[in-house]
Amino acid sequence: MRLHRLELTAFGPYPRSETIDFDELGADGLFLLHGDTGAGKTTLLDAVAYALFGAVPGARGEVKRLRCDAAAPELGTEVVVELTIGGQRLRVHRRPEYERPKRRGEGTTKSPAKASLTWIGGPPSGQPAEGLTRIDEVGRTIQRLLGMSAEQFFQVVLLPQGEFARFLRADTAEREQLLERLFDTGRFAEVEQWFRDRRTERGRQLETRRQAARELLARLAQAAGMELPEEVSADWLGDTEEAVDTAxxxxxxAEAQARAERxxxxAELAARQERAERVRRLRQAHAELARFAAEAEARELRSTELVAARAAAPVVTAHAQLDRLAQQRSAAAERESAAVSTVEQRVGAADRPAEPARVAELREVAGQLRETAGELSALVAEAEQQERDQTRAHELSELDTTLRERLNAFDDRLAALPARRTELREQLDAAAEAEARLDAAGVKVEELTEQHRAAQELPELAEAVRAAEDQARLAIDEHQRARDRSQELRASRLDGMAAELAADLTAGEPCTVCGSSEHPRPAEPSLLVVSEANEREAEQDERAAADRRERAGQAVHEAQSRQQQMLERAAGxxxxxxxxxxxxxxAELDRLSELAKARTELASALRSVEEEIEARTERRAAVERELAGTRAELDTLHRTMRERAERLAVARGDHPDVAARRAYLLAGAESYDVLAEARAALEEAVRRAAEQRRAVETEAxxxxxxxxxxxLAAAREPARLAELERELHAAQLAEAAARAVLAEPELADLDPAQDVDIEAARERHTRCRELAESTVAALRAAERRATEVTALAERLRAEWRALEPAEAEFAELSALTDVVNGRGQNARKMSLRSYVLAARLEEVAVAANGRLRRMSRGRYSFVHSDAAGARGTRGGLGLDVLDDYTGKVRPAKTLSGGxxxxxxxxxxxxLADVVAAETGGALLDTLFIDEGFGTLDADALDVVLDTLDELRAGGRVVGLVSHVEELRQRIPVRLRVRKARDGSTVELIKG
Incomplete structure (x- = not known):
């Protein structure tokens, strides 16, 4: 990851917009962000953190107050960072949530948080070209590209003020929490949780089985009727079963003896009950005969009453018929009177003849009225047609008005359509012309895009040319120095060649140069002895420098060629x-595209307008023809209606219309018919009543x-008749039954006065029955108890056998769970997660020792301890320091400030190295260290700067944030932060 550019507006103490070019700051690989205490240096790192993760490190992130109080109300708070991650350049823009003044009225409103991510140079595979705008998507994408979370980033890239020293002084629990945030130990926590859940589940299952065994034991003791001892064994179970079998x-x-007695x-109770029943029947028969003799006179009276009632029954029937006929005569008289009233109401005095008396005369008057009504039937039809013609005339009048309005509407629309047709033709011509110019406009956009891209690359290419030229000059200088050194070594070797030959001379042997065997003064070697190997090494260095010089020259040529190519593309x-x-x-291309897209719609609209003109012209002609036919039909209809109205006026007379007069005549005829029928019915009812009265007298x-x-006085109701018959018949049956009982042979030797003792036999029977029932119940209970105890004992033994391996398995699982979770037999009290974190901490200590020994001049080194904590607490995450001066290991908290x-x-x-390797070895090209240098002396500061200087290897950029003046003297200040005297504003000053 490499930062390129940071822009912040109204953020923290900065009231205006500020821009930081990290490419310029990090040109040397190490830069200093300098300023007084409280000037806002750390805020710049907070801005980078907020842009990437939407949060700031340390305690400042808990406040969530990011807007500058001194910023202008109309200026929005935002942070923009441009960076490269894994070769992908991108731009992240964030705005925090803050209160801003309302645009209308007084008060403030909340401006919501926003975030966006824009790809520079094209998106990676699977990402939208337009970038991302959702806050959660931006955060997930940044974390995925970096390969680390915000906590890891703050510990690896941004070493915040006062935060990175916390890890050194942390206790075991706090260090464990921090390591868990930096390293993904979730899978090991899942293993620990899996063991705990497994133990809980198995424990629950085992407890369920234990409870089942306890319930079986309780049920067995309850079934056996025994108390449970404190310790239950197999012997107790056997004794219980034996006791139940004995019972x-x-x-x-007991049940067999009680059954025999019962x-x-x-048998004895049945014999006595049978004799008592025979005595009772004999006594009852004598009583029935005595009662029959006493009721003889009453039975004679009931028999006489029954004979008279049966003789009067026909007279009662005939008299009832007479009553019904009298009621019918009264009803007929009422109907006749009502019919007379109806005639008077429906038929007027002028049309009503003299009051007729006979039925034939009434029917004759009804016929005359009906005949007159028949003559008016034809005129009723004409009256109905007159109403229909009136309705039709009204409809034709409305249709005439509607057709005239439609003609006017057609004329208005047809007058406007030619202008619309002309307008559409002009627009269609413009669209066709735009379509013809579209290709040329597209080519122009492509050319300008290519030129603009080339012009944008020119500054970067110019920088690349300058860098290549600088490298070429350095290569030339290096080659020249290597060449000079090679020549100097060659000359020195030639100068010392005599000494080299003299070194091979042996006394008494000839010289290889002069041949003399005497060597009076051999040459002595000089202080600088150059061997053949030294000369050959110098020649190789010269050739390597020459190669680098040639490659640097080629790089300059390529950079200049690329620059020239882009200059030509940009056309100056x-x-x-x-x-x-x-x-x-x-914009011109978009305008032409829009016009060209509308061509098809315009052509369709033009065709629609032309088709509408033609269709409306035809429809107007049809409306004119329909209007002429309507007016002709209306004139004919008016003439016919006038002639018919004259005939109908004569026919209706004084009535509203002909139909009303015809209905009046028909109603009168119907009234006379009803009156004739009612009078005839009355005459018939009078005749039938007289005849029935004579028939009643004859029946009596x-x-x-x-x-x-x-x-009628002798007559009785049917219920009374049935009652008399039933009483007489019952008396006869009772007498016959009593005499039959007395005639039975089995009662011949019995005395009605005899007394049979049943109660003593019944009491003995009750006692025997109760005893038998109790013994049967006891036997059934004993059988159920024995069956239930046997079954429960078998189940209990099976449950005990199944519990033995389950108990052993749970004990093993529980012990293993305690070990995995740092308890039980785990001597170091280290959980599995702590064990993994201890391994990571050991790696961190190894990675940190090299730098610590170098910066402390070999005095200190980290020592990782996996011993258990005090009072049995968890261990494995101890971190102490070994002091080589004393040879003692002591806590890190005893170190001085520096x-x-x-x-x-x-x-x-x-920790940064280990986390980077843990996250996939991501290349971290930028590192920031905030404060802490003020605790170092000059020598220690030199060692620290040498260590930080090593971090620049491979192109890494290290940024220091400090107010220490000595750092300002040692590192070029590229960026200085200054606060106004009143403390209200902060500004950035480039060095």
């Missing part, structure tokens, strides 16, 4: 100018009664 045998013997009591125009031309060209005389009233800073910095850098 069952005793119950069976059978003897049953600036990027801003080309941007304006490109915007205009795109024939039944033997002096008159009708005596016969030593703590060195140790914290070394630990933070080691």
């Amino acid at each position: 069952l045998s005793v119950a069976r013997e 059978e003897r009591a049953d 125009q600036q990027a801003e100018q080309l941007r304006g031309l490109l915007v205009e060209a795109k 005389t024939e039944a033997g009664f002096p008159g009708v009233s005596e016969a 030593e703590s800073f060195l140790a914290s910095l070394a630990l933070a850098l080691g």
Whole structure:
């Protein structure tokens, strides 16, 4: 990850817009952000953190107050950062939530938080070209590209003020929480949780089985009727079963004896009850005969009453018929009177003849009225047609008005359509012309886009050319130095060649140069001895420098060629100018595209207008023809209606219309018909009533009664008749039954006065029955108890056998769970997660020791401890320091301020290396360290700067944030933060 540019507006203490070019700041790989305490240096790192993750590190992130109080109300708070992650350049824009003044009225309103991510140079695979605008999507994408969370980023890239030293001084629990945030130990926590859940589940299952066994034992004791001892064993279970079997045998013997006694009591009670029943029947028969003799006179009176009532029954029937006929005569008289009233109401005096008396005369008058009504039938039809013609005339009048309005509407619309047709033809011509110019406009946009892209690359290419030229000059200088050194070594070797040959001389042997065997003064070597190997090494260095010089020259040539190519593409125009031309060209292309797209719609609209003109012309002609036919039909209809109205006026007379007069005549005829029918019915009812009265008198005389009233007095209701018959018949049956009982042979030897003792037999029978029932119940209970105890005992033994392996398995699982979770037999009290974190901490200590020993001049090194904590607390995350001066290991909290800073910095850098490797070895090109340098002396500061200087290897940029003046003297200040005297505003000053 490499930062390129940071823009912040109204953020923290900065009231205006500020821009930081990290490419310029990090040109040397190490830069200092300098300023007084409280000037706002840390805020710049907060802005980077907020842009990437939407949060700021440390305690400042808990306040969530990011807007500058001194900013202008109309100026929005926002942060923009441009960076490269994994070769992908992108731009992140964030706005926090803050209160702003309302645009209308007084007070403030909340401006919502926003975030966007824009890809520079094209999106990666699977990402939308337009970028991302949702806050959660932006956060997830940044975290995925970086390969680390916000906590890891703050510990690896942004070492915040006062935060990275916390890891050194943290206790075991706090260090564990921090390591869990930095390293993904979730899968090991899941393993621990899996064991705990497994133990809980198995424990629940085992407890369920234990409870089942306890319930079986309780049920068995309850079934056996015994108390549970404190310790239950198999012997107790066997004794219980034996006791239940013994009780069952005793119950069976008692039940057999009680059953025999009950059978003897049953036989004796049955014999006595049978004799008592025969005595009772004999006594009842004698009583029935005595009562029959006493009621003889009453039975004679009831028999006489029954004979008279049966003789009077025909007279009663005939008299009832006479009553019905009298009622019919009264009803007929009422109907006749009502019919007379109806005639008087419906027929006027002028049309009503003299009052007729006979039925034939009434029917004759009704016929005359009906005949007159028949003559008016034809005129009624004409009256109905007159109403229909009036309705039709009204409809034709409305249709005439509607058709005239439609003609006017057609004329108005037809007058406006030619102008619309002309307008559409002009627009269609313009669209066709735009379509013809579209290709040329597109080519122009492409050319301007290519020129603009080339113009944008020119500054970067110019920088690349300058860098390549600088590298070429350095390569030339390096080659020249290597060449000079090679020549110097060659000359030195030639100068010292005599000494080299003299070194091979041996006394008494000839010289290889002069051949003399005497060597009076051999040459002595000089202080600088150059061997052949030294000369050959210098020649190789010269050739390597020459190669680098050639490659640097080639790089300059390539950079200049690329620059020239982009200059030619840009055609000598600036990027801003080309941007304006490109915007205009795109706008023109969009305008032509819109016009060209509308061509098809315009052509369709033109055809629609022409078709509408033709259709409306035809429809107007049809309306004119329909209007002429309507007016002709209306004139004919008016003439016919006038002639018919004259005939109908004569026919209706004084009535509203002909139909009303015809209805009047028909109603009168119907009234006379009803009156004739009612009068005829009345005459018939009078005749039938007289005949029935004579028939009643005849029936009474024939039944033997002096008159009708005596016969009606002797009559009885059907229920009374049935009652008399039933009483007489019952008395006869009772007498016959009593005499039959007395005639039975089995009662011949009995005395009605005899007394049979049943109560003593019944009491003995009850006692035997109750005893038998109780013994049967006891036997059934004993059998159920034995069956239930046997079944429960078998189930209990099976449950005990199944519990043994389950208990052993749970004990093993529980012990293993305690070990995994740092308890039980785990001597170091380290959970599995703590064990993994301890391994990571050990890696961190190894990675940090190199830097700590170098910065402390070999005095200090980290020592990782996996011992258990005090009073049995968890261990494995101890971190102490070994002091080589004393050879003792002591807590890190005993270090001085400067030593703590060195140790914290070394630990933070080691932690950064391990976290980077853990997240996939992501290349972290930018690192920030905020404050802490003020605790170091000059020598320690030199060592720290040398260590930080090593971090620049491979192109990494290290930014220091400090107010220490000595750092200002050692590192070029690229950016200075200054606060106004009143403390209200902050500004950035580039060095």
